[in-house]
Amino acid sequence: MRSIHEQTKLFGIFKREAHFAIFERETPNIILNQPYQGYASISFKAIGGINYAIQRSIDLSTWQNAQNISGSFSDITLNDPLDLTNRVFYRVMQY
Numbered sequence: 341m342r343s344i345h346e347q348t349k350l351f352g353i354f355k356r357e358a359h360f361a362i363f364e365r366e367t368p369n370i371i372l373n374q375p376y377q378g379y380a381s382i383s384f385k386a387i388g389g390i391n392y393a394i395q396r397s398i399d400l401s402t403w404q405n406a407q408n409i410s411g412s413f414s415d416i417t418l419n420d421p422l423d424l425t426n427r428v429f430y431r432v433m434q435y
Contacts, residue, residue, distance in 0.1 A: 368392075370432055379419040382430050386411035393433045394418045398426040406430070 373381035382394060390411040395403040407418050420430075 368432055370430075372430070373417075375422055376419075378422050380422055380428065380430070381417060381419050382432075383415060383417045384432060386414055386416045388413040391435050392416070393435060395431050395433060396420065397429045397431075398423070400429055403431070 368384040368386070371383045373383060375381070386392060386409060388411050392409045392411060393405050394407045394409070394416075396406045397403045406420050409416050418430075420428075422428075
């Protein structure tokens with residue numbers, strides 16, 4: 341069983357009267373578009389009120405922020421310069 345502290349890392353917790361309800365956050369549908377003019381293109385639909393970080397990694401252990409976004413119910417696209425010497429991985433984090 342997870343402690344409340346561990347649960348807050350994974351879920352949004354909202355206090356309502358004297359009860360707590362735990363809601364799992366929605367996972368955006370992430371689309372990796374065809375590379376265009378030397379850029380990788382990642383798209384997803386943002387949810388209003390949720391902040392996102394699009395991160396990149398070449399080794400799946402060290403991640404760097406490529407872009408931070410405040411969600412506003414809109415389509416988000418990151419155009420990131422292609423790294424021709426390394427394989428690059430992307431992820432979208434909610435915070």
